[in-house]
Amino acid sequence: MTDLDLLATFLEIYRSGSLTAAASRRGLTQPAVSGQLARLESSVGEPLFVRGGRGVTPTPRADDLARRVGPHLDQLRSALDPNPALAGVVRIGGAAEFMTARGLPALTPLTQRGVRFEVTLGLAADLLTALRDARLDLVLSSVRPGVGFTATPFADEEFLLVGAPVLARTISPAVLADDPVRALEHLPLVAYSAELPIVRRYWRSEFGRRPPNPVxxxxxxxxxxxxxxxxxxxxxxxxxxxxxxxxxxxxxxLLHHPEAPPLNTLYLVTRGPLSPAADATVTHLRSRDWGAL
Structure with missing residues (x-):
């Protein structure tokens, strides 16, 4: 009976057209792949490939063998692989900053399994509207959506109050300990929008009021x-x-050291039935250890 390893190596050579590529995919050295091919050719009693300067060309016997064993080996791999191959496009949306720093790197294992992502970057409200209109399959949202969506918490953003060292040196430690709003009020703010959403949340969470600082x-x-x-x-x-x-x-x-930094929960948001690829994406992101964001 022919060794399954020999057939798996044969199939990689057949599909890639190269012993070098097959060795890389199988995690073997090229001499090892050549040796396995020689053993298989000895077993079937005839050559399976014609060697050339740009790789190998399968013989009719190789075409027949690949047609016979290929589907069965693929099914066996799928049955044994805890992370089977996926197919399909997932349209995913998220904030540009989070997707760049954390979201897209986290999706890499799924791209290696065959998922293709079409990414839309934007504000949560706009992305949730696109999800509602079936223009997206999944949104990583910093805002909990209303009715009509399925929202699952998956990570917490932790906010830090920071400034350049030259500005940090203008803060009186004594005043900061006694009255942090007064200690910080001379510092200009850099904000995402005129509503100061993140900065205002920090001040209200830690100091109980809006920031009086100039923008x-x-x-x-x-x-x-x-x-x-x-x-x-x-x-x-x-x-x-x-x-x-x-x-x-x-x-x-760090300009301020709270006992518990303010947090903002991030949600995986979907609407309606999911494709296998989208469902696998949700499962993957939920199971990931995001650590401190």
Whole structure:
């Protein structure tokens, strides 16, 4: 009886047209692949490939063998593989900052299983409207949607109040401990929009009131907010996953140390039945250990 490993190697050579490519896919050396092919050719009693300068060409006997064993080997792989291949397109939406820093890297294992992603970046309200209109399959939302959607919490963003070292040195530690709003009120704010959504949430959560600070920069991208903060244009509240590299580099400092940093829950939002690929995406993202965001 022919060894299944020999047939698996044969099929990789047949499908790739190259012993080198087959060796890479099988995790073997090229001499090992050549040896397995020689054993299989000895077993069937005739050559299976014609060697050439640009790879190998299958013989009629190889065509017949691939046609006979290919489907069965593929089914066997699927039965034994805990992460079977998937097919299909998933239309997914999320905030540009989160998708760039965390979302897209987290989807890589699914692309390796055959899922293709079409990504839309934007604000939560716009993305949820697109989901409602069936223009998206899944939204990673920083806002809990209303009725008509299925929303599952999957991670929490942790917000940090940061500023450049030159601005941090203007804060009196004594006043900060006694009256943080007064200690910070001279610092200009860098914010995402005129409503100061993240900064206002931080002040209300930690200090019980809106920030009285002047606004120095408004820019609708948290990565640009961070760049302005690093440059010394003002201070801001940012998700840990964006601020942490700058903190590690010393280009910004923590301006306030709350007992429990303010959090914002992120949701996996769907609507209606899901395709197998979309369902696998939801399961993958829910099971992931996101750590501190």
């Amino acid at each position: 120095g920069v408004l820019v609708p991208d948290l990565r640009a907010v961070l760049a302005a903060v690093v440059a010394g244009a003002g201070v801001s509240a940012l998700p840990r996953y964006l601020a942490e590299p700058a903190l590690a580099a010393g280009s910004v400092e």
